[in-house]
Amino acid sequence: MKAIAAKTIVPMREKPSSEVSLDDELLYGMVAEVLEEVPDADGKEETWVRIRTAYRYEAYCKKSDLLMDDKRAKAWENAALCVVMQPFADVLSEPRVQGVCMESVTRGGRLIRIGEAPDRESWIEVELADGRRGYTKEKFLGPYYTEVFTDNEEVFRERLVEMAKTYLGTQYRWGGKSPLGIDCSGLTSMSYMLCGVYIYRNAGLVPGFAVHEIAFEEKKPGDLLYFPGHIAMYIGDDRYIHSTGKNGSDGVVINSLNPEHEDFRRDLLEILEHVGSIF
Numbered sequence: 001m002k003a004i005a006a007k008t009i010v011p012m013r014e015k016p017s018s019e020v021s022l023d024d025e026l027l028y029g030m031v032a033e034v035l036e037e038v039p040d041a042d043g044k045e046e047t048w049v050r051i052r053t054a055y056r057y058e059a060y061c062k063k064s065d066l067l068m069d070d071k072r073a074k075a076w077e078n079a080a081l082c083v084v085m086q087p088f089a090d091v092l093s094e095p096r097v098q099g100v101c102m103e104s105v106t107r108g109g110r111l112i113r114i115g116e117a118p119d120r121e122s123w124i125e126v127e128l129a130d131g132r133r134g135y136t137k138e139k140f141l142g143p144y145y146t147e148v149f150t151d152n153e154e155v156f157r158e159r160l161v162e163m164a165k166t167y168l169g170t171q172y173r174w175g176g177k178s179p180l181g182i183d184c185s186g187l188t189s190m191s192y193m194l195c196g197v198y199i200y201r202n203a204g205l206v207p208g209f210a211v212h213e214i215a216f217e218e219k220k221p222g223d224l225l226y227f228p229g230h231i232a233m234y235i236g237d238d239r240y241i242h243s244t245g246k247n248g249s250d251g252v253v254i255n256s257l258n259p260e261h262e263d264f265r266r267d268l269l270e271i272l273e274h275v276g277s278i279f
Contacts, residue, residue, distance in 0.1 A: 001033075001034050001068070001070035001073075002031055002032065002033055002034065002070050002073035002074060002077075003031070003032060003034050003049075003051070003066040003067055003068045003069070003070075003073055004029060004030070004031055004066065004067040004069070004072065004073050004076055004129040005026035005027060005028055005029060005030045005031075005032070005065065005066060005067075005129070006028070006065065006066055006067040006129050006130065007028065007065050008027075008028050008103070008104050008105060008106060008109070009025050009026075009027060009028070009106065009178055009180065010025060010026035010027075010030075010061050010062075010065040010066065011025060011061060011062075011065075011175075012024040012025060012026060012051070012057075012059035012060065012061045012175070013059060013060050013061070014059060014060070015041050015060060016038045016039070016040055016041045016048030016050075016060040017040065017041040017042050017060075018042075018044075018046075019041075019042055021174055021175065022173070022174055022175030022176065023059045023175050024053070024057055024059055024175055024177070024186075024201060025175065025176055025177050025178060025186075026051075026053065026061065026065075027105075027106055027108045027109040027110075027177070027178060028103065028105045028106070028109035028110065028111075028129070029076070029081070029105070029109050029110030029111055029129055030053070030054070030109075030110060031054065031073050031076060031077050032051040032052060032053050032054070032066070033051060033052045033053075034049050034050075034051055034066070034068065035049070035050045035051060035052055035058070036049065036050050037049050037063065038050060038060070046062060046063075046064070047062070047063040047064070048060045048061065048062055048063060049061060049062075049063045049066065051066075053201075054198065055189065055193070055198040055199070055200075055201055056198075057201045067129050067130055072129075072131075076112070076129065079112045079127075080112060080113050081110045081111065081112060081113070081144040082110070082111055082112075082113040082126070082141040082142065082143065082144055083107075083108060083109070083110055083141065083142050083143065083144045083194065084105045084106065084107055084108065084109045084110075084111070084140060084141060084142075085107060085140065085141060085142040085166075085194075086107060086140040087106065087107055087166075087179035088104055088105070088106055088107075088179065089104070089105050089109075089136050089137070089140040089141070090102075090103070090104050090105075090136065091103045091104075091105065091111070091126060091128060091134040091135065091136050092134055092135050092136065093134055093135075094135060095117035095120035095123035095125070095135040096120070096123075099134070099135065102128065102132060102134045103128055103134070106178040106179055106180065107166065107178065107179055107190075107194075108177070108178065108190055108193065108194060110144060111126040111127065111128065111136075111141070112126060112127035112128075113126060113141065114126055114127055114133060116138070117135055120135075122137055122138055122139065123135050123136070123137060123138065124136060124137070124138040124141065126141075142194075145194070145195060145196030146196060147196050147197075148195070148196045148197055149195055149196045153279055156195060156222065157220060157221045157222035158221070158222075159195050160191050160192065160195055160221070160222035160233065161221050161222055161233070161235045161236070161241070163190070163191040163194045163195060164187060164188070164191040164233050164235070164241045164252075165235075165241060167179065167182055167187055167190075167191075167243070167252045168241070168252050168253070168254070169251060169252060170182050170243070170251050170252045171250060171251040172243050172244060172245040172249075172250055172251045172252075173186075174245075177189065177190050181251075182243050182251075182252065183243055184203055184230050184231045184232065184242050184243045184244065185200075185201055185202050185203045185231050186201075186243065187233070187241070187242065187243045187252060188224055188231050188232070188233050189201050191233065192278075197210055197278060198210070199211050199224075199278075203226065203227070203229055203230050203231035204226065204231075205226060205274055205276050210278040211224060211276040211277065211278055212276065212277065212278075213274050213275065213276055214275050214276065214277045215275070216272075216275050218275070218277075219234050219275045219277070220234070220236075220277070220279075221234060221235050221236040222234070222235075222277075223275055223276060223277040224275065224276040224277070225240055225242075225272060225274075225275055225276075226272070226273050226274040226275070226276060227268055227271050227272055227273060228271055228273065230242070230244075230268070232255075232268075234275070235254070238256050238257045238258035238261065239254050239255065239256045239257070239258075239261070239263070240254070240255060240256075240257065241253070241254050242255065255268070257269055257272075
């Protein structure tokens with residue numbers, strides 16, 4: 001069956017336990033396939049489920065964090081979805097700032113777009129995963145893409161870089177992929193997802209996904225740089241954007257492949273393994 005992420009962020013873990021490191025995150029409104037229910041590995045009174053995401057990643061999350069409704073989830077996937085593009089957007093009970101906050105949704109979270117709020121310029125009515133309806137600012141939302149949003153390669157590459165840069169300054173969080181905290185592969189996979197392409201969630205070139213290896217000399221903005229256990233996005237002018245836990249960076253920053261640039265990272269250039277592209 002399928003289920004919908006019904007919390008702002010749904011933690012996903014390698015084992016059915018809150019005591020293990022974060023592995024990935026589902027953002028509000030994302031749909032996943034439920035593979036099985038399992039008990040809490042630590043004996044706590046909590047039911048977990050093993051799920052498979054749309055980008056074919058499998059991990060465990062708490063059953064209570066999901067809307068377990070197969071019919072609703074399938075209808076949700078086929079609805080007029082939109083994506084939150086702000087770092088965060090509140091869905092309010094009324095189309096005014098004094099409305100009660102019904103849900104807070106991060107960048108990448110999904111809502112159903114209903115339409116403009118009557119007599120309330122700039123507000124739009126949206127539907128939440130559980131069917132409740134509320135309001136948010138229209139400028140907070142963007143289109144939900146299920147495939148590459150343009151045939152123009154240059155425009156697509158520019159958009160990838162633009163998406164990655166929206167996370168600049170976000171703290172590093174192992175397994176994270178929201179403006180609350182994001183890791184290296186969370187940054188690259190979310191940037192591609194917001195442009196309509198699913199790539200492998202972790203830092204690796206994996207057969208069956210859209211990215212294939214290219215020569216270092218062929219790299220262009222939006223292409224991916226692969227290091228052992230790390231990934232970055234090339235943005236042009238010998239620079240790349242990535243999320244790094246290195247002291248002094250501690251999150252999403254821009255560094256350089258050029259020794260003459262002040263933001264050069266020799267330690268990464270020396271271990272660069274592959275360059276990947278979907279083109």
